[in-house]
Amino acid sequence: MSQYRNGGFISLLTRNGLACLGKKGRLHYVHVNPDGRQESDGDADDDDDVEESLPDATGSNNSPSPSSMIWRKGQKPHSLPASTSTNTSHNHQGERLGQSHRDSRHYSISSFNAVADSNETSPQSASYYAQTSAYECLSQPTDQPSNAFPAERDHYRLGPLKGVPETFSDASYTSDLQEACLIRYFVEKLAHWFDSTDRDRHFALTVPGRAMFCPVLRYALYTASAGHMRQALKCRNNINGTVIFDGIPLPRLSEDSAIRYHNICISYLIEISKDPNEDYNEDVLTAATILRFYEQIDAPSIGTDTEAYLKAVQFIVHTQNNDSFYAAQTIHGPTHDTNIHSSPAISLRHSACLIALRQEIWSAFLHQRPVRLPISPKNDYNAFPTTCDFIWANRILVWCADLLNFTFDSHTNTKYPTQASRLEKWNSLKAFETHWNNHKPLSYKPIYHVPPEPEKGSYFPTIWLMNDSQVVAEQHMELARILLAVSNPGMQRLGAGAGALNRGLEAELRAITRRVIGLGLGNRAGPPALVTSAVGISICGEYFDDPGEREALVRFLVDLEFEYAWPTSAIVAALRSAWAS
Known part of the structure; x- marks a missing residue:
């Protein structure tokens, strides 16, 4: 754990409190200060409307370029410029506020990508950052003040929580109705996106309570809730409408609110990482998985899914230096923490890591690449003891990640240089599917199952599970x-009979996709099931040639975006393009 404490993650965070704004041919940096104390939303708006121009460490008005702020391997991070006030008029600032927040988000993402990319260039990069003291990096002599936060602001205290009261009080956690609604929205609407394989429902039961005294979690929740609420309006073609939650209008929840909460959360991550004596894995990792969700739903707004927070999660997990964490035999995890405010919160950390695995699997499928989390190389899929549904689900996730690596890893041919060795590995992975088919737990028997009836316009099976x-x-x-179908080393690709085999493969892929969609449609209470269905469509949708089925696929994707604010327009466009070719 100490390796994370002293890790290079600080190099990521130190830059992400800065916004890079284009103005009159030069760059200005805006520091988004975290709100360590409770204050009204109006006060927060006043704070956020103040834009600061930051000279460089020598006092010059020529700000450094974004590339000069990137901490490359073998370098110490550049000193942050000292903060000075600006004489820009308040009205002019107000006109640029929305773009300022959006640019700030872009700069944060570019910083995450820069560090993540440098980590990927060398297998030693992660260990290099892990062995470099964050405190030492921040202690380099500079001409700037040691703390960029104004003296009157209440900083994030050292320690994972801001301060748990010793006695009960009737006083509410917050007097701001909007913030209260955002917390409730996360509990009621979003926690379900995270807890589908968590028997202890950490994101519904532990994270919100912990967030009341942990600002980095609280602002991550605010970010996800605000972003999802506003995205839902966009998907309903009501971008300028007022968000209404549980009959309560939230007129101050604007397009920029999620970005403002996001930047405050980033600033708290900076403050957390300055402490050289405490571990914050569970808080940082949990916040990163929540911000990853926000990043996914916000992808249409910035044009692409940058995977910035996914890369941050990958970096955090890799610093654990534990290749056996994502091991099928030990995926059951620790006993549930009885105190939600405990530190370290071992079971919360385990839950966040499993969510990160599911998020990573989705992205790996969509981008057709290997999984970038440390999946154990020693997984044995020959036998497993009887266990509960949740552990079975997580075992299957690990196995699926292993298959993604076998299918898309460019080093597969190096690890398995002969066709015989590749076939042996494929057979070991295939054996797990065979075992599952023959010994599936009785609890997985569907409540209700109806096969497709295309003649009646029902193109997907109905499958209800428990x-x-x-x-x-x-x-x-x-x-x-x-993956098993397309990665089979023994499959004939060319020559006599290959055409029939390929047609058979396409038919198999269509049948699999129908079942994935049927599972999603039959269990609408769990939005991740619908997203997983969309992943299946994105991979195999182009193999559908029946016009009725094609229209059903598009309708499914459009409904997913409309009802759950999950972006699917890019998938629809890609399918239409493939079908037209």
């Missing part, structure tokens, strides 16, 4: 079958 974890397990088993 709980979300079963749906996750079965859907990822189906996605893994796609």
Whole structure:
């Protein structure tokens, strides 16, 4: 754990409190200060409307370029410029406020990508950052003040929580109705996106309570809730409308609110990482998985999914230097923490890591690349003891990740240089599917099942299961079958009979996709099931040639975006392009 404490993650965070704004041919940096105390939203708006121009460390008005702020391997991070006030008029600032927040988000993402890319260029990069003291990096002599935060602001105290009261009080956590609604929205609407394979429902039961005394978590929740609420309006073509939650109008929840909460959360991450004596894995990792969700739903606004927070999560997990964490035999995890305010919160950390794995699997499928989390190389898929549905689901996720690596890793041919060795590895992975088919737990028997009836306009099967974890397990088993089908080293690619085999493969991929969609449609209470269905469509949708089925696929994707604010327009456009070619 100490390796994370002294890790290079600080180099990531130190820059992400800065916004890079284009103005009159030069760059200005705006520091978004975290709100360590409770204050009204109006006060927060006043703070956020103040833009600061930052000269460089020598006092010059020529600000450094973004590339000069990037901490490359073998370098110490550049000193942050000292803060001075600006004489820019308040009205002019107000006109640029929305763009300022958006540019700030862009700069944060570019900083995450820069560090993540440098980590990927060398297998030693992660260990290099892990062995470099964050405190030492921040202690380099500079001409600037040691703390860029104004003296009157209440800083994030050292320690994982801001201060848990010793006695009960009737006083509410917040007097701001908007913030209260954002917390409730996360609990009621968003926690379900995270907890589908978590028997202890950490994101519904632990994270919100912990967030009341942990600002980095609280602002991550605010960011996700505000972003999802506003995205829902966009998907309903009501971008300028007022968000209404539980009958309560939230007129101050604007397009820029999520970006402002996001930048405050980033600033708290900076403050957390300055402490050289404490571990914050669970708080930082949990916040990063929540911000990753925000990044996914916000992708249409910035034009692409940069995977910035996914890369941040990958970096955090890699600093653990534990290749056996994502091991199928030990995926059951620790006992649930009885105190939500405990530190370290071992079970919360485990839950966040499993969510990160699911998020990573989605991205790996969509981008057709290997998984970038440390999946154990020693997974044995020959036998597993009887266990609960949740552990089975997580075992299948690990197996699916292993298959992604086998299918898309450019080093697969190096690890398995002969066709015989590749076939042996493929057979070991295939054996798990065979075992599952022959010994599937009785609890996975569907409540209700109806096959497709295309003549009646029903193109997908109806499959009802008992709980979300079963749906996750079965859907990822189906996605893994796609990988098994396309990665089979023994499959004939050319020559006599290859055409028939390829047509058979396409038919198999269509059948798998129908089942993945049927599992999603039959279990609408769990939004991740619908997203997983969309992943299946994005991979195999082009192989559908029936006009009715094609229209059903598009309708599914459009409904997913409209009802759940999950962006699918890019998938629809890609499918239409493929079908037209």
